[in-house]
Amino acid sequence: MKQIIFAIFILLSKSLFAQKTFRVDNFSDKYYGKVFIADTKEVFSKGWVAVYEKGTNKELIKVSSDEITYELHNGKVLANIKELPYGEQSQILYQDFNFDGVKDFAIMDGQNSCYHGPSFKVYLATGTKFKFSPDFTSLAQDYCGMFNIDYKSKIISTMTKSGCCWHQFSEFKVKNNSPYPIKVVAEEMNLWGFIYDYDEDNLVNGKMVSSKYQKLDAGDLKDKIILSFEFEKKKRMYLINSDSTLLYVFTDKNDKIELLYPEDFKYSKTENTLSFKKYNTQFIIFDDKIVAKTPTKSMEMKPVSKTKTGTLTRLDKLSLQNILY
Structure with a gap:
């Protein structure tokens, strides 16, 4: 009987040891976050990510996931790391997504973007609250990782791919808290291997205008x-x-x-x-x-x-x- 109890104790100890909740506190004077990892020994683990209000400790956002991944920096989980397209991306991204001058949240919800890459749910700031945005979330789900933001031009850009030889690059503007495409370029390597076929759509007078062309990549053709x-x-x-x-x-x-x-x-x-x-x-x-x-x-x-x-x-x-x- 004692052996059975001891074995159960060992199993529970291992299970508890594998679980860990990290406090994320490097991104705001008003808010902090928590990242719960159910099994720290796994690359992808069940868990959740939450955002709280400092002072009151009120939970503002919580997103659960079957596949959370994380990296440690001197033993800490950090927010606002966004190495696009294939580098590290934090579980919490706190920045202005809709160009209204107020920071919003993108919370990692798993690995649902292209090639099992990180994906996010986006919450826009509305007063003292944060409202889920399906439109911005689709930009952080349907492409390769989180989208990129250029504050000077007020353009959001995304990238997605299929295999080695097809890529799509899209640019979006924002109107009424919703992104809309202004340019979509798809490139595909053709049978020659150094010539690319392009399908490009540009927003002109409210309508997307299409064009097709080819480009030569002569960079590796010296011997040919x-x-x-x-x-x-x-x-x-x-x-x-x-x-x-x-x-x-x-x-x-x-x-x-x-x-x-x-x-x-x-x-x-x-x-x-x-x-x-x-x-x-x-x-x-x-x-x-x-x-x-x-x-x-x-x-x-x-x-x-x-x-x-x-x-x-x-x-x-x-x-x-x-x-x-």
Whole structure:
């Protein structure tokens, strides 16, 4: 009998030892918080987060969760840590979310955002009370962690993703204590691996206007670039060897693609020129210029000096499937 009682005592002791309530007291002169962790040995634990009024110890907000996570700083749990998008995020965030000059609360309610990331319930200050906001809460639930706030522009921004190659970035303004989108940009890596497809929506005169475009990410293409040079207004031409396929890419100053051609080319070794035809225009590429010919005119494009990378002579040593040598 004594052995049974002792075993029960040990189990209860372990259970009680794993539970802990942390006081959070670094964010306000008016309020303090508590974070209860049911099992401190687990990364994610059942628990709750609460906010109290100093002096009266009145409970103002309490949120329970099946998955609370926490980090200690010199043995303490701290509020207002927000390392976006994937870093530490505190259980209590105390700041102005709706740009009315009064601080509000975001309380961690689990790991309900993208990829099992932290999520929050948002409570807006109304006088001496805090009112739950479904609209702001959706921004802290449906994306990757808590949203970011730019007080200078009064813009709230969010990010979400799917896998390695699709991201969405959104911007919101606030009206009547409710956020509304002003810009939504979705980017997705296409089959080339260094070209991204964009779907962008912008609020114009009260309506969202859509546009589609592509961008080139040339940062890791050093070994794949056959020839490249820059023109006026920061426009640039690239010839890229992509898995034995030659691509012609012409971009503007923001890396937006103005022309992408992945089809048939002709290479002249004697003249060291590369040519292709798009619609009714023939493009002839030299090591130091591009000539564009239509049925009625011819235009020569000279690059800016000292912007050239590579040479067409490299084509003679390659076997690219879409070039007629």
